Amino acid sequence: MAFTSLTFILLSSFCFILQAQAQAQAPAPSSGDVNLTAILVKGGQFTTLIKLLQDTQQLTQIQSQLNSTSQGFTVFAPTDNAFQNLKSGALNGLGEEQKVQLILYHVTPKYYSLSDLLTVSNPVRTQASGREGSWGLNFTGQGNQVNVSTGIVETQLNNALRQQFPLAVYQVDKVLLPEELFGAKSPAAAPSPKSAKSSPEIPSVGKTGGAPSPSGNGAAERNVGLGVIVGIGLICMGALF
Ligand SMILES: *[C@@H]1O[C@H](CO)[C@@H](O)[C@H](O)[C@H]1NC(C)=O
Numbered sequence: 001m002a003f004t005s006l007t008f009i010l011l012s013s014f015c016f017i018l019q020a021q022a023q024a025q026a027p028a029p030s031s032g033d034v035n036l037t038a039i040l041v042k043g044g045q046f047t048t049l050i051k052l053l054q055d056t057q058q059l060t061q062i063q064s065q066l067n068s069t070s071q072g073f074t075v076f077a078p079t080d081n082a083f084q085n086l087k088s089g090a091l092n093g094l095g096e097e098q099k100v101q102l103i104l105y106h107v108t109p110k111y112y113s114l115s116d117l118l119t120v121s122n123p124v125r126t127q128a129s130g131r132e133g134s135w136g137l138n139f140t141g142q143g144n145q146v147n148v149s150t151g152i153v154e155t156q157l158n159n160a161l162r163q164q165f166p167l168a169v170y171q172v173d174k175v176l177l178p179e180e181l182f183g184a185k186s187p188a189a190a191p192s193p194k195s196a197k198s199s200p201e202i203p204s205v206g207k208t209g210g211a212p213s214p215s216g217n218g219a220a221e222r223n224v225g226l227g228v229i230v231g232i233g234l235i236c237m238g239a240l241f
Pocket residue numbers: 035036037038041
């Protein structure tokens with residue numbers, strides 16, 4: 001008897017917590033009025049970047065992640081001049097996927113103030129990643145001047161268009177070309193011919209890690225877990241009516 005009521009109380013509290021959590025999650029945390037597009041438009045010399053961000057759907061991605069990020073973002077914004085100074089065909093030579101990677105290489109999944117970047121440990125990971133992991137940027141500082149290097153391109157961080165959590169936007173006068181796309185050993189989008197070598201094909205879609213659990217055990221545990229969840233779910237429903 002006592003045991004049953006205790007169980008009931010425990011389960012009811014659990015249901016209550018579940019409900020409370022669901023409610024807490026319902027209103028999306030708003031990051032105020034941070035609007036990346038507006039920041040770039042106001043900057044006045046970023047039309048190519050804005051267009052690329054739109055074409056690759058990354059503007060929506062970043063903007064929606066800004067609403068929920070706890071780490072913030074840093075965007076390195078090449079000017080229209082920077083894009084014009086690229087070798088002709090450099091951009092058009094890229095496939096859709098590579099364009100996305102190029103754009104993501106200009107974004108870090110963390111907010112860095114300029115003084116953060118003076119002391120950050122290199123390389124700093126960006127949103128772009130390949131099989132080898134995340135593509136990095138290196139930062140070096142002297143006085144208040146911060147340089148960013150990709151291994152191919154080095155340029156100064158100029159104007160901070162915005163420097164306030166959760167978003168920092170720094171103007172750069174060169175497009176940050178990743179070695180992975182523009183370096184001597186860049187694969188030029190031909191993974192199949194050389195894959196006969198040692199490294200096995202891993203069908204990863206961007207995300208690494210998350211080692212597969214030993215399957216036998218896992219399945220059994222999942223079934224038990226499912227049973228418990230269904231049971232609690234039924235009790236929760238009962239408690240609601
Ligand atoms: C962000 O700014 C752009 C350009 O000023 C504007 O078109 C857009 O509606 C704004 N988005 C939001 C969500 O306020």
